[in-house]
Amino acid sequence: MIENTFEEKEIFIGGITGNGFLLAKKIVEIIQGKTESKIILFEININKDEPWSEEITLSTPNDQLKNGYIILIDDVLNSGKTLQFALVEILKFPTKAIKIMTLVDRKHRRFPIKADFVGMSLSTTLKERVEVDLSPENKKAYLL
Secondary structure (H helix, E strand, C coil): CHHHHCCCCEEEEEEECCHHHHHHHHHHHHHHHHCCCEEEEEEEECCCCCCCCCCCEECCCHHHHCCCEEEEEEEEECCCHHHHHHHHHHCCCCCCEEEEEEEEECCCCCCCCCCCEEEEECCCCCCCCEEEECCCCCCEEEEC
8 A cells, every 4th residue: 555655645544434444543553654645544434234324424524635545444345335335425526546445355246346455355155244353452354
């Protein structure tokens, strides 16, 4: 990710509510001292089960993201629904670039979302579930 953003003065890292935001915070901690770019972390508040049922909000003013280089982060990319709705919200204003980062990519797409940065790709059945625990004592992903 640093290699792809080294020319950017600012990088906006948006984590999906819950584990996506926890993962985004951890990534910011890791890259903060390894790049000269200013890192701006924000949270994307979205109802993951029914994203159309509630307003999607960002913890940073929308105009701050204008013409920004944005990286959206979630823990597990499965159908692509959550990231698709988050992306639609961010596309309401002009951006320089938008990239997707995920810890686990399950490849069961129903929406046209592709991760640019992936921790691990898993071949799973639709009946299987991936649970991510990012609590301080665990930091593990489980296939159930």
